[in-house]
Amino acid sequence: MDKVDSPILHSLFAGITLRPQCGKAVYLQLAEAMVTLIQQGRIPAGGRLPGSRELAGILRLNRLTVTKAFQELEMQGWLESHIGRGTFVAVSLPQPKPWALGEGTAERDSLRRAGFELRGAEYLQHGVDPVTTRLHLDDGFPDPSLAPLKELYRAYRAQLDRGDLYGRFGSYGLANGSGRFLDSLTRYLNLTRGLNITERNVLSVRGTVMGLNLVCNGLIQPGDMVVAGIPGWRRAEANFQHAGAQLLGIPVDGGGIQVDALEQLCQATKVRLVYVTPHHHYPTTVSLPMDRRLRLLDLAHRYGFVIFEDDYDFDYHYKHRPILPLASADEAGMVIYCGSFSKTFSPAFRLGYLVASENVIAHLAKVRTLLDRQGDHILERAMAELLDDGTIQRSQRKALSVYRERRDYFCDLLTTELAGQVEFDVPEGGLTVWTRFDRHIDLIQLAAEVRKKGLYISDGMPHRYPTYDAHAIRLGFASSTKDALEESVGILKRAMGLAG
Incomplete structure (x- = not known):
C-alpha cells in the first residue's frame, strides 16, 4: 500500500x-x-x-x-x-x-458547471421574467386579493381532516385526476363553455404549460409541422420546437390568425397541429370572429390537423358574454381544449385541464404518468367543493366587475397622460392592454429605467420576430388598484419625458 x-x-x-x-x-x-x-x-x-x-x-x-x-x-x-x-x-x-x-x-467547481456538454437552444432563452417590483403593469396576472383564498384554505383543510386516510393518502389515484374533481369540472365546463362532455373527456393537469407539454410528448413527432400565429406565445412555441416540430408562423391581424394563410399552407404541406388562442389572441388580445372560427374547424376536418385551443382567460370578457370556445362547435373531434384556474386565483396556483375525445384523453393520461404520476388530488377535491357550492362562479363575477372598472380607468390614464406616444384599442376582454409605442421610444431602455423606479413592464422582446415588430407590449391592469395604476402611469410619463 x-x-x-x-x-x-x-x-x-x-x-x-x-x-x-x-x-x-x-x-x-x-x-x-x-x-x-x-x-x-x-x-x-x-x-x-x-x-x-x-x-x-x-x-x-x-x-x-x-x-x-x-x-x-x-x-x-x-x-x-x-x-x-x-x-x-x-x-x-x-x-x-x-x-x-x-x-x-x-x-x-462542479456545483457551478457540469463536466458534460449542454446542448442549448435559442428557444429556451425566453424564460420567465419575475416581477419583483412594488408596482407592475404585468403580462395579465389577476389580483390575488380578489381570489377566494380563504374558502380554498377551508376546503383543502377539510380534505385533510376527513376519514378514510388510506383511500385519500395511502395509494396513488388515477392519472386523469380525482373522480370528484372531474365530475364537478365536467358539469362546470358544460354549463359555462357550452360543451357536451363526460368525465372521460377531461384530464387534470398542472396548468396550461403542462397541458402543452403532454400534447407535444403524446402527439407530436420530430419533423411534424405545427402552425401558430405571429406574434404568439413564446412558451408554447418553445414546447413545439423542443418536441422537434417544424414551427410555421402565419400572420395575425385585427381578427386573429389569418385563416386564408392557413389554408394556403395546408395546400402546400401536411400540418399536424395548429395552436390558437381564439378568445383573446396572445399577445394582441383580439378575438377570432365566428366566420374564421367555423372555417378553422372546417380546415381541421378537411386537412386532418389537431387544433390546440388555449383558452387562458375565458371568464374575463367585458363587452358581452364570452364567446363559446371552438371545442363547443367541434363535431369532428379535432380540438384539444385547454384551460386553467390560474386567472381565478394566481399564476402560483397550478391547476388546469385538457378536454378532448375519450381516446385522446386516455392516451395523454398514459403519457402523463411518465412525467407526473398524478396531480394533487387533495387540491382537486377542494376545488370541486368550490365549484359545487358556487364559490368560483361568485368570485369570477366579482372580479369581472372590478377588472372592467380598472380597464376603463387605465385606458383613460393612457389616453390622457401618454397622449401622442402610445396607441391601443380598448380590449373587449382579458387582463391587459396591447399598447403600441412611438418608434422613437426604446422599450428596452424604458423597461430598465422604470424598474429602477419600482415599476415592472416588459421590454417587448418576447413579441418581436424577424418578420414582425409592432413595437408593442402588454400592459396588465388587473393586478393593480386604481391608485397603483395612476402611480405606474406617472412613472411611465416621467420616464418618457412627458411630465410638465
Whole structure:
C-alpha cells in the first residue's frame, strides 16, 4: 500500500475547516472533507491515514468524532480498516488525476458547471421574467386579493381532516385526476363553455404549460409541422420546437390568425397541429370572429390537423358574454381544449385541464404518468367543493366587475397622460392592454429605467420576430388598484419625458 509522508498528511488534515455551528454533525463534515481529499488524488488509493488519536489531535476534536467519521467512510466504501495495521483508503478505488495546486478553482467547481456538454437552444432563452417590483403593469396576472383564498384554505383543510386516510393518502389515484374533481369540472365546463362532455373527456393537469407539454410528448413527432400565429406565445412555441416540430408562423391581424394563410399552407404541406388562442389572441388580445372560427374547424376536418385551443382567460370578457370556445362547435373531434384556474386565483396556483375525445384523453393520461404520476388530488377535491357550492362562479363575477372598472380607468390614464406616444384599442376582454409605442421610444431602455423606479413592464422582446415588430407590449391592469395604476402611469410619463 502507498505510504504518504506524515508531514504531508499533517498539512492536508490541518487545512480542513470544520464549522460546528452550521447545523451539520462535525463527524459528517470531517467525512466529506476526507472524501474531497481522496477524490482530488491528494490521498491515493491504499494510502494510510493517521490514527484516530493523532487526527483528533491535529484537528483538535474529540477522538470519538474522528472514529465516527472513519466508520461512516468505511460503511460507504471509501476506507478499509485492518486490525493492527491502521486505516487506509480503499485499494479498489480508481486513481483520480492528481490535484494540481495551480489549477483554477472555477474549472473544478462542479456545483457551478457540469463536466458534460449542454446542448442549448435559442428557444429556451425566453424564460420567465419575475416581477419583483412594488408596482407592475404585468403580462395579465389577476389580483390575488380578489381570489377566494380563504374558502380554498377551508376546503383543502377539510380534505385533510376527513376519514378514510388510506383511500385519500395511502395509494396513488388515477392519472386523469380525482373522480370528484372531474365530475364537478365536467358539469362546470358544460354549463359555462357550452360543451357536451363526460368525465372521460377531461384530464387534470398542472396548468396550461403542462397541458402543452403532454400534447407535444403524446402527439407530436420530430419533423411534424405545427402552425401558430405571429406574434404568439413564446412558451408554447418553445414546447413545439423542443418536441422537434417544424414551427410555421402565419400572420395575425385585427381578427386573429389569418385563416386564408392557413389554408394556403395546408395546400402546400401536411400540418399536424395548429395552436390558437381564439378568445383573446396572445399577445394582441383580439378575438377570432365566428366566420374564421367555423372555417378553422372546417380546415381541421378537411386537412386532418389537431387544433390546440388555449383558452387562458375565458371568464374575463367585458363587452358581452364570452364567446363559446371552438371545442363547443367541434363535431369532428379535432380540438384539444385547454384551460386553467390560474386567472381565478394566481399564476402560483397550478391547476388546469385538457378536454378532448375519450381516446385522446386516455392516451395523454398514459403519457402523463411518465412525467407526473398524478396531480394533487387533495387540491382537486377542494376545488370541486368550490365549484359545487358556487364559490368560483361568485368570485369570477366579482372580479369581472372590478377588472372592467380598472380597464376603463387605465385606458383613460393612457389616453390622457401618454397622449401622442402610445396607441391601443380598448380590449373587449382579458387582463391587459396591447399598447403600441412611438418608434422613437426604446422599450428596452424604458423597461430598465422604470424598474429602477419600482415599476415592472416588459421590454417587448418576447413579441418581436424577424418578420414582425409592432413595437408593442402588454400592459396588465388587473393586478393593480386604481391608485397603483395612476402611480405606474406617472412613472411611465416621467420616464418618457412627458411630465410638465
